[in-house]
Amino acid sequence: MDPDQSQETRDFSRPPEHLLNQSLSLAMDYTWDKMQLEEHWRDEALCNVTITTEQVFLFQCLGKTPIPDAELYKRYILSEQKEDGSWPIATKCHGDISTSCEAYLALKILGLSPSCQEMTKARQFILKAGGVAKARILTRISFARFGLFHWDAAPHLPAELILLPPSLKFNIYRLSSQARSTLIPLLVITHHRPVYALPNGRSADNDFIDELWVDPTGKMTSHYSRSSLFSPREIDPTELLFSGLDTALSYLGGLRRFPLRKKALRYCIQWILNNLEPPGDCPGISPPVHNNILALLLEGFSQNSPMVKLGMEAIERFTHQDETGKRLQSCVSPVWDTALMTRAICDSGWNKHDARLEKSHYNNFGPGVDDSVVVLLSMLHQNSSNIESDTVARAAMWICGMQNSDGGWGAFSNNYNQWLNKTPLKALRHSSTADLTGHVLEAFGMVLNIASRKSSEDLGSRLAQTKVLGAIVTASQRAVRYLAQEQEGFGPWYGCWGASYLYATSAAVSGLAWFADGDNWVKEMIASAVSWIKEVQNLDGGWGEGLESCNDQQMAGRGPSTPSHTAWAIMCLLEELDPDDASIRAGINHLLAEQQDVSLKREGASWEELNYAGTDSLGSLYLRSQVSSHYFPIMALGRYKKAMLCTYSN
Template sequence: MASNLDVKEQGQLVSQVEHAVQRSIDYAMGSVRPDGHWYGELKSNVTITAEYIFLRQALGLDLEADGPAYCRHILSQQNPDGSWGLAPEHPGDVSTTTEAYLALKILSTGVDTPSMQRARTFILNAGGIARVRVFTRIFLATFGLFPWTAVPQLPVELILLPYFCPINIYKFASWARGTIAPLLIICNHQPVYALPNGLSADNDYLDTLWLDPTNKNVPYGPSLCDLLFEWDIAGLAFSILDKVLYQLNGLRSIPLLRPYARRECMKWILDRQEKTGDWAGIFPPMHGSVYAFVLEGYALDDAPVRLGIEALENFTWEDETGKRVQPCVSPVWDTALMSIGLSDVMSPDRPIVDRALTWVRSRQLLHPRGDWCVYRPHLAPGGFSFEYHNSCYPDVDDTAAVILAQVKHDASAVDSPSVLAAATWILGMQNPDGGWAAFDVENDKLFLNKIPFSDMDSLCDTSCADITGRILEAFGLMILHAAPASEKATTSATHLLPALRAACTRAIDYLASTQEPTGAWFGRWGCNYIYGTSHALCGLTYFADQSPQVRKMVPPALAWIKANQNLDGGWGESLLSYRSANQGQRASSSPSQSAWGLMGLLAHLPPTDIAIERGVIWLVAAQQPEKGIGSSWPQEVYTGTGFPDHFYLGYDYYRHYFPMMALGRYVRGVRGMVL
């Protein structure tokens, strides 16, 4: 729809946008790290911090020095009803609240304080500790607060199954794989550690949180009858297997096999530890692996344990609100996306982006190391990981973002060794359905989510629209800038053009098959439909002219974005949309989601479209001065997704580089430049 602004008003809006853009550039330049990269806090719920406190308590590490700071942070995240949720403004969660309560009690918070009383009331009203998830049960069991008999069986022998078996360690997603391996060791030993009230296999430290503390051996999944009634064959089979394993003492009694399996499991874990102590660059494998090494007899000052604890400590973040532990760190992701934002706003300070991309390129993984090699042994490496230290698990989404950052900044980079290696690796990671997942290929055995310990539906890494859309955008930009073969040497991206085009055709088919009846796409790694739809549209823009299929997909997607624009001109979507597409989908406008909505529209519509102008006006008005280094956009809500409906992420810089991209693309559109 045409603009409702006259020429003068349009000029004023462009002037306001350019001023906002300059202020956003000032903020980006003021927040860059000394060596040229960006790294913002990655927030999650309080369970990550609580579980780190559990580890320090279990191993007898000091908690007095940082205890007050941890308490301040945990208490600052409590909801008015006494609960802790999966994210700010999210309903309370009994598992999260139980872990927060235990952590606070370990840190000497009085149980009669109003905060603890409200938390206890919430937990009891939610059904008590008996209702917590399996992973929380395991943490409680390590302190004797839950019987180990009420935890699913995890035999270490799983590590021995070869990669060609229907079920083996490599059939699980990378994050699950790295977490399960140390859990096999933990569940083998079934340790019980001391709490402030002492050590007991039946500790009464949290008995006030049970509806019936005399019966703690509560089931952890549906009954066999319920599974049969629901005709859940996979769930039934795994539950029967779990009961058989329980009767066999988890295979612990088989001579020679268990010791061998434990050695192989520890070797598997040790082989994946970085020199810095990290495992997979994320908290759960790092946290669990420290437990595993200690249980297998390693001392606290032995290198794997000492470095592992140091790596966990490097995940901490402290400010005036207290100290907490991040689930991960995101420097490569932040630097790539900030570089894209600066390129989109045509930053006059090109050296800052040159320096940032030099920093990123130095982290390209060019050695064939990592679990992705198991099912792609002949694929040349070339990916980028998300974190500072993670050589085993390059991230497909990050790698596509790095391609975009390099080519947007300098079109000639399309022929660079870095971009060619990255694109070649991504090509080899495409799934048979035409889409891409985050870390793995053909990791789609969803029946694994029926395993009893999987109560978060997160054991697989399947294709998703948001990553596929970003790769289409990266490949589309490469195709646009690839020169004719006659003008380039044999190392040119021209030689990749047939493969790029073929992959994009398959990716477009994938997006066509996954588009919702509403016109939207599900967002796997960002909340939610606005994220998936925006990324799909940004990728499809490069193929609209030559593909009738794309031209058919785009209009309903644009209509969906417009229909979900808030009255104030921005966009907002609740995390509750992961529970039901019709529940809580609309929310107050947020900077990152408003930027996603705008970028999706700008990819296919003129900047004078009314919906675009309203969104731009909202973003300009929402910008605020930031710490004396320019301006940014305040955002409290989390719009990043770890596991839908189970774990969410708050990327601090999402509030900045995505709005910067959107405003930059608007100005480019107004100036008649290529978006």
Template sequence: MTAERVPEERYGERSGVQDCLDAAVEYLRSLQHEDGWWKGDLATNVTMDAEDLMLRHFLGVATAQADAETARWIRSQQREDGTWATYPGGPGDLSTTVESWVALRMAGDDPGAAHLARAAEFIRSAGGVEQARVFTHIWLALFGLWRWDDTPDLPPELIFLPRWAPLNIYNWACWARQTIVPLTIVSACRPVHPVDFTIDELRSGRPSAPLAPPWRLDGAFQRLDVVLNWYTRQGAVKGLRRLAMRRATEWIVARQEADGGWGGIQPPWVYSLIALRLMGYPLDHPVMAAGLRGLEGFTVHSETADGPVRWLEACQSPVWDTGLAVGALLDAGVPGDDKSVLKATDWLLAEQIDAPGDWQVRRPDLVTGGWAFEFANDGYPDTDDTAEIVLALRRVDHPEPERLRMALDDAVAWTTGMQSADGGWGAFDADNTDTTALKLPFCDFGAVIDPPSADVTAHVVEMLAAEGRTESEECRRGVRWLLDAQEEDGSWFGRWGTNHVYGTGAVVPALIATGMSPRDPVVRRAVRWLAEHQNPDGGWGEDLRSYVDPSWIGRGDSTPSQTAWALLALLAADESGEPLSRGIDYLVDTQRPDGGWDEHRYTGTGFPGDFSIGYHLYRLVFPIWALGRYLGSPR
């Protein structure tokens, strides 16, 4: 529910703003773990829960209680039209609805029940299970509900491709790489764990789409896939395939994290467990046992009016959340030697990574020193977390300043060294820009490469400016990249947050930090874009549909986090007019009595247009950030 527009004389009234900020800071303090970290729940969609249920059935570890609690959660997320969406308020998603229907059938739901009948009707009307994404077809094939011959073949021999060759595993983004390698084993084994039902009622009977022309890359890959399927059916070259599968297995095991997972995210985790089971690893093997045990740590249990439910976080974000929380507290005026700040700082320092990782494939001589997103993901630090943590911790008044400074120097050196050749920064790898994989039949869902983005590049540039490196060649190249990336309308695309509001909210403060004048035409165009997209209630919002439908760019229900992003840009640009004041009033007027805010829309992005995230802490830390900077500015 949005607040009514307030009378003009209330705009930016500072007494109410300070009370609002104080309440928000106290609420944020109350959420800190005794060990020093913060972590908000990370919500995605029921695909995670459907696949968790199917995984347990495939591995033979399903229980009646877990099935019932998962099924109860999945049912609770179904909409009146019978569909499941990938984010609140989004359109019904075919693949998510298919996987939910199958999971509920496995849990014992009657296919004639009204909720499954409505789902099946939607699936048929949307093209049927035939039009579902490749990942969905793979899950169906695991249970004999889809032909393996009708899924794209992923030969494990990919593991042998040299690093200079297209489609070698290091040309994939880290999240895709860790998913692809185990899936090559699954694709080679083609296992079937039969179930006692069919999916006939989900089929539309429509013919498959014709192949693309053979002279196009996607058409050539489609025809290559036919050959690869034939190769697998014929038993492949047995010695070579066995060696490839062993090499892939070793690669997977070597990348298991301390919490038992892979990459700290659901897809490589579940596929790695399946692949290792197919390679003969028993469930009580330490690797398998740790993997299954670790998944429980990603499971959220709660009580509802209908009974207990369980749902799975696709990922967890304690390092990211803690870095943002420290930065927010400091901007709110909390002293740099505050007990909560120091406790969080010590926890973050202990989380800094000194282990090797796949990023060294392209930067072999670079010394490690970054931070990851999760509790345990030492193989994959990222530049975005690291930049934000440096920006926060450099302002901490730590009792061991030399220890802190050494950690920050290592982090800055690592992040700077991860700059891509074009001057921008991707999140996890440098120069991860080869688009060949995008044309594969397999790649019909999600981002599979990690090229530089405006939001990540902006965070790194802002970090370099704060560290006094504005005149460095790396910073200058980063600024040039950002200037080239500005959209014609004055905004910037947001890769990891929704969307142009996020990108613009990141880039404008970064450019100002490097010395760009608030009156520069680049900044004025961005400010004008933000003012033109402010909602009547004073807030800002951008619907996730903006990733696939340009008419939604800058449009959507107001949210606390997106409003804060816009305000951060306006404050950096030295704005003091009505858009700023109305945005501040929106945050004051929509605050809950406990000091927090409600946010019913997702504002985080996993894969633009395909996978969206609701960060439960965003609705608190970013408003604190914006309110603190507003009160700290001379107006």
């Protein structure tokens, strides 16, 4: 339990049916109110200020001064500053050195005086934390573009990486699709090593933020930690190897005069152009678009060229403006949000054949395992006859093909490469995760269950072929073994796309439950997880988990209750326990009590979530979305209602 929570006790009474129905009815009113263009759902994905600071940096690089909407950007960045002068990677987290350095530079570019109170407090925090020399790799690269870091203080990223064949252990296709979108334009930028002007002019050794250096004469600080490389107790051969390669590349001038460099740069630009969505952005994410624009300009495109203008227009579509100012979203997720909202609607007891649920959505260039799985689940929940669709068979086979060698799944690519953690590119890696593997198992379990109730004649699709179902069975067996290996000794699983243990544990149990019949091994895994879930329930009946659990196992399942964490816990318990279990009743009562009118149109009600419960990259980028804290509670309430009806009608 969270030691700081209020002493409100759990309500173990059975929730009145009329309150449950009323809650779901209000939630559904809000659901349809939030539907966009009568075809999909999506909401702003709130993240930290670095996404917005990169927008400010781009305008400065392009010479667009005064920067458009400068006061709005300034107002937003200041609104996120903590009392100690820092900026965190997520709300309620401690201040982060890299985020704070980027915010400070952006505010100074936007015209805020270094002597004002906000900048003074920010500067004091940064210096106390070790100064700008402690900033992360991507921050160093951003600052090097203005001469605030020497380019040699950032990793050497030879453009020839794009020429390495997929057969080699190290190539760009060992990274996720999002990572490739980030890395490839950086290969072009780090080749050219541009230095753009700041308000004080253009200089390769610019003193614009020298006040953030503990020692401004030491700007050649290495991005590798010498203590971690050469301490006898912590030495790592792989990290040492990449440090040596980086040093060698430095002596060789980063291979910028290598005969294949022109070809490599041409390949990079072609890759960027080929992988842009028609509106000009990368698949659903904004950060790479900034670097795409700079890469194109450095390779001869003009600011008036169609592709550059398209990129600028795409970036603007990611912006959001309200009373706190103007900010940039890191991503949009209409496929994910629409699929999960569809599933919530089906769980709520709403008419599954509502015409508004019949519309489909697609993702052209960047299909992800996570999106594909939730779409598959929503299709099967909406109508089990969809199993006869060729789409289901093709999606299932594709997902099988994306399974990693360890038996799990990552979000974007088959890239189980732990050694990438030892490189400067470690933030760009997406390996297998228990939460996504659990989602896949749930989808595959549902497919096999529906298929078992139909004859091969009824299954008039490719799914009826032994090859497809056989592949699903084999992949599922490997996934169960993966989850067995990944389960923590005290019961839960560690996740990635929701923070952190509660989300992954709910997903893993929901998947394993389809394979528990007659398998005591799987039953023991589920029982251990359920026992842990009950142990960490808060006194108010809900569940919560802070982002500290991402780095501290002792914080697993501990934190103030949130709608999302409570819903995940309830859905997990419903897989194993009688719906009239005291813990489940207390959780349902907590969700009913926390529902409130948060609709601008005052139509319906939802759940407000101020904590960040989602993540796009553990340790660097966390997300918060109002729509996700809406559909997960609906799922929990709907499944509870169905379970109660089934239990007591029997």
